[in-house]
Each structure stands twice: as C-alpha cells, then as structure tokens.
Amino acid sequence: MQIRNAPKGVVAAMAGAAAIALTFSGCTSGEADEEPGGTAAGGDQDCLAQVQPAVDEGLQPSALVAPESPLDLDSLAGSSIWHLTNSHNQFSTEMAAGVEEAGEAAGVDVTVFDGQNSTSRYSEGINQAIAQGADGIILMAIQPSVVAEDLKAAEAAGIRVLSTLNGDPDEPVEAGTFGNLTADYTADGELMAKWVLADSGCTANSVVIQSSPVHVWDLATKGFEAATEEFCAEACGVEVIDLDPANIANDLGNQLQTKLQTNPDIDYVVPVWDSAIPLVSPVVATAGRPITVFAHDGITESLQLISEGTDQQGTLAMAPSGWIGWAAFDEVARAILGEPSPGYVIPTRLVTRENVGDGSLASVSPEYVDFQSAFIDAWQG
Structure with missing residues (x-):
C-alpha cells in the first residue's frame, strides 16, 4: 500500500x-x-x-502469469537482492518467502529486511543494501517518495530497485525505481x-x-x-x-x-x-x-x-503472495541483467461462496498450485 x-x-x-x-x-x-x-x-x-x-x-x-523467456542464470549467479518489507505480517512473510525461494532456485543471495513500519528503518535497510553491494532491491509496499534520498544513493551505486504494491500499473515509474509490480x-x-x-x-x-x-x-x-x-x-x-x-x-x-x-x-x-x-x-x-x-x-x-x-x-x-515474491524476483533479476521488464500485473479473482471451495490454494487459484515450476522451466529455457 x-x-x-x-x-x-x-x-x-x-x-x-x-x-x-x-x-x-x-x-x-x-x-x-x-x-x-x-x-x-x-x-x-x-x-x-x-x-x-x-x-x-x-x-x-x-490464468497463470509466468516468465516467457529464459534467464541467464550463469550471469546472475552470485548476485545479491535485498527484499525490504514495510512490516512483518502474514502477507509480507509469505511474499518474502517467495523471494527467498526464487533466489535459491536461481543461485542468488537474498536478504530480507523488516522495515518495522518505520521510515527510518526503511532508510536503514536501503543503506545497508548499498553498503553490502546489493545488485537489486525490492520495496514491498514502501512508497518510493518516502525514501527518495536513499533511492538516489542506490541509483548512484547502480542498484536496480523495484517498487511493489504502490499504485496502478500504468502510473509513472517513481524516481529511483525501474518499475512497479502491482495489481490494477x-x-x-x-x-x-x-x-x-x-x-x-x-x-x-x-x-x-x-x-x-x-x-x-x-x-x-x-x-x-x-x-x-x-x-x-x-x-x-x-x-x-x-x-x-x-x-x-x-x-x-x-x-x-x-x-x-x-x-x-x-x-x-x-x-x-x-x-x-x-x-x-x-x-x-x-x-x-x-x-x-x-x-x-x-x-x-x-x-x-x-x-x-x-x-x-x-x-x-x-494471486498468492508467494507468487508475487517470485514475480518480483524475476523482475529485479532481469533488470540486473539489463533485460526489459516483463511488466507483470498481479491478477485478481472474485471469490465468493460459490467458488471458494475449502478456501485452499487449489480451490481459489488452481492454476497457481505449482507456479514455481513454470518459473524454473522458463528460466532454464
């Protein structure tokens, strides 16, 4: 948000x-x-x-949204991506787990930093990422303008920053970031x-x-x-x-x-x-x-x-928050490699008593039960 x-x-x-x-x-x-x-x-x-x-x-x-082109995993290996969350809650935890899972599959080091609902912590996380030589940063529901000066420093260090869940997909990309992964x-x-x-x-x-x-x-x-x-x-x-x-x-x-x-x-x-x-x-x-x-x-x-x-x-x-984590990782990985953004938009579905089933992933998002394999297969070509 x-x-x-x-x-x-x-x-x-x-x-x-x-x-x-x-x-x-x-x-x-x-x-x-x-x-x-x-x-x-x-x-x-x-x-x-x-x-x-x-x-x-x-x-x-x-429908399942997944990559449509391979990822140069050899060139990506050894890279570092930081995932900065606005807070620690169910959604952020599940999304962060997705980023970590994707990083493990791609051979990329992922660091998760909890912003603890604090703008000073958001700045601290970005500056730690800069100091430790991060290649990419994911801002999870952290408004880029709140950390504008820190993003200038990240941009100067050559770090690619993705904003997530911060507006509609067609809104202008904010300074210091290369894109916004969000729902419409x-x-x-x-x-x-x-x-x-x-x-x-x-x-x-x-x-x-x-x-x-x-x-x-x-x-x-x-x-x-x-x-x-x-x-x-x-x-x-x-x-x-x-x-x-x-x-x-x-x-x-x-x-x-x-x-x-x-x-x-x-x-x-x-x-x-x-x-x-x-x-x-x-x-x-x-x-x-x-x-x-x-x-x-x-x-x-x-x-x-x-x-x-x-x-x-x-x-x-x-779509499942774990999938959002994988999609965010894919966006940042391609930015690190100099590839164009795939421009993912988070899909949504009306869920009511008539289609919720038991409320499980298989009932609500059946196409996403094994979304990880779709990412890995695409990355490997």
Missing part, C-alpha cells in the same frame, strides 16, 4: 495499522435477500445486463462495485471503508464510486468512510456503527482490505438487518471466513 502526501510519522503509523493481526470474532453478518440464482430481487435490468458479464468473467480462475487497483474497485451491483440486483446502498493516504486503497475506492455512478446512479448509493491512517483500529468501528445507524438503507459494507474484517464484523453483526461484507486482497483468514459462511461474503483475491 502506497501512502502519499503524509508526514513520515503518519506513514509509519499507517503501515502499522494496515498490518494489524487480530483474532477473528466468529460473529456472523447477514446476507442480502436473494432470488434463486443469487441475484437480489428488484433493480434495473439494463444495469444488470451491463455488469453481469464482467462479474461472470471475474469469478473464473486467474482502479479496475479492481470497479469490479468490486460490479459484483455488489449484480449481487443486489442493482439496488445496493454501499459504504466503502478506506484511508485515502493509502494510495492503492484510494484508487480502489474511486474505481468503486465511478462504476456505481456509471451503471446505477439512480437506484444505488455509495458513502465513504475515510479514516485517519494513524487511528484505524480505534475509529473504524465507531464510524461504521454511526454510519449504519444514521443510514438504515446501507446493505453492503466494503472495506478495501481484508484485514479490516475483524473490526467490521462485530459492528455488522449488531446492525439488526442483513448486510453483505465484501473486501479486497484474498488473505488466508478471509478465504476461510468465506468458505465457512461467516463474517465475510466475498473478496477480490490477488
């Missing part, structure tokens, strides 16, 4: 809030009353005709809205929960609002809870409760990140009416909740 236009202290606080690990409450939220076939009664048939095809496509398994968060927000519209029969009144300094969350929110306006301006509504990045854990529940009390028509709650669910579900459970909860990311806990039919009805799941 990218944090723009925020003081460094706020950036660090936001990273910590986004990485909160809480115990799931086990409360259940309601689901919208549905007709047979899964679409709620009423609504605009023209709206449904426009959004349903995208939803049907989005529910299908994501604006398109993801649009697809999330289309699912909500289709699920409600184009009658949804939604509240989206985000924190606008987190750039990718803001992109998803704007995409959600734009799609709702385009396809269901008259019959549907969207309200946004925009949280202070430093106080998400304290403020989310109170603001959501107030919103649900003052607007009894809200029937969809859409936090744009899965880790918000432990804060959302207790409020939804006490709302006294059916409310559907839909989010983004596809973390393991959320997939299990969807499979069990509790707290969360769906998510827009990214």
Whole structure:
C-alpha cells in the first residue's frame, strides 16, 4: 500500500495499522435477500445486463502469469537482492518467502529486511543494501517518495530497485525505481462495485471503508464510486468512510456503527482490505438487518471466513503472495541483467461462496498450485 502526501510519522503509523493481526470474532453478518440464482430481487435490468458479464468473467480462475523467456542464470549467479518489507505480517512473510525461494532456485543471495513500519528503518535497510553491494532491491509496499534520498544513493551505486504494491500499473515509474509490480487497483474497485451491483440486483446502498493516504486503497475506492455512478446512479448509493491512517483500529468501528445507524438503507459494507474484517464484523453483526461484507486482497483468514459462511461474503483475491515474491524476483533479476521488464500485473479473482471451495490454494487459484515450476522451466529455457 502506497501512502502519499503524509508526514513520515503518519506513514509509519499507517503501515502499522494496515498490518494489524487480530483474532477473528466468529460473529456472523447477514446476507442480502436473494432470488434463486443469487441475484437480489428488484433493480434495473439494463444495469444488470451491463455488469453481469464482467462479474461472470471475474469469478473464473486467474490464468497463470509466468516468465516467457529464459534467464541467464550463469550471469546472475552470485548476485545479491535485498527484499525490504514495510512490516512483518502474514502477507509480507509469505511474499518474502517467495523471494527467498526464487533466489535459491536461481543461485542468488537474498536478504530480507523488516522495515518495522518505520521510515527510518526503511532508510536503514536501503543503506545497508548499498553498503553490502546489493545488485537489486525490492520495496514491498514502501512508497518510493518516502525514501527518495536513499533511492538516489542506490541509483548512484547502480542498484536496480523495484517498487511493489504502490499504485496502478500504468502510473509513472517513481524516481529511483525501474518499475512497479502491482495489481490494477482502479479496475479492481470497479469490479468490486460490479459484483455488489449484480449481487443486489442493482439496488445496493454501499459504504466503502478506506484511508485515502493509502494510495492503492484510494484508487480502489474511486474505481468503486465511478462504476456505481456509471451503471446505477439512480437506484444505488455509495458513502465513504475515510479514516485517519494513524487511528484505524480505534475509529473504524465507531464510524461504521454511526454510519449504519444514521443510514438504515446501507446493505453492503466494503472495506478495501481484508484485514479490516475483524473490526467490521462485530459492528455488522449488531446492525439488526442483513448486510453483505465484501473486501479486497484474498488473505488466508478471509478465504476461510468465506468458505465457512461467516463474517465475510466475498473478496477480490490477488494471486498468492508467494507468487508475487517470485514475480518480483524475476523482475529485479532481469533488470540486473539489463533485460526489459516483463511488466507483470498481479491478477485478481472474485471469490465468493460459490467458488471458494475449502478456501485452499487449489480451490481459489488452481492454476497457481505449482507456479514455481513454470518459473524454473522458463528460466532454464
């Protein structure tokens, strides 16, 4: 997640809030009353005709994204890549493990450095990488502008730096980096809205929960609002809870409760990140009416909740975080060798009760069960 236009202290606080690990409450939220076939009664048939095809496509398994050309492993051998995480949490740990696994397969030394939600630690990690002669750096959800001076030093040392999860794929590459490996968060927000519209029969009144300094969350929110306006301006509504990045854990529940009390028509709650669910579900459970909860990311806990039919009805799941680690490694390795960037975009899939299965990798991302072999086979030609 990218944090723009925020003081460094706020950036660090936001990273910590986004990485909160809480115990799931086990409360259940309601689901919208549905007709047979899964679409709620009423609504605009023209709206449904426009959004349903995208939803049907989005529910299908994501195709495997893998390298399409060999990697000069002999020239790469002995290189050093540093993977700097914004914090230590489930997602960052799994992505880092993917980078390490890819490095081992390619004969490249990988160092993982935990930024601990601290801009000073981010700088420390980059400068340690420079001092130890790194060839490449992966910034995991660390906004390049926060460490701009350090990236200048890395660039001067000839180090290739990849930004990850810091915006949409078509945004300009930030100074000191050669690329940004990310999902298309604006398109993801649009697809999330289309699912909500289709699920409600184009009658949804939604509240989206985000924190606008987190750039990718803001992109998803704007995409959600734009799609709702385009396809269901008259019959549907969207309200946004925009949280202070430093106080998400304290403020989310109170603001959501107030919103649900003052607007009894809200029937969809859409936090744009899965880790918000432990804060959302207790409020939804006490709302006294059916409310559907839909989010983004596809973390393991959320997939299990969807499979069990509790707290969360769906998510827009990214490809496995381990795969993101391998893709990031491949991007940096090719940059070190002077090859053009493959330009990977992290694929996403709509996951609901109808396709989540048991919530396992085999159920949610069947094409990614052995993605490692696809990378190795391509590297070896």
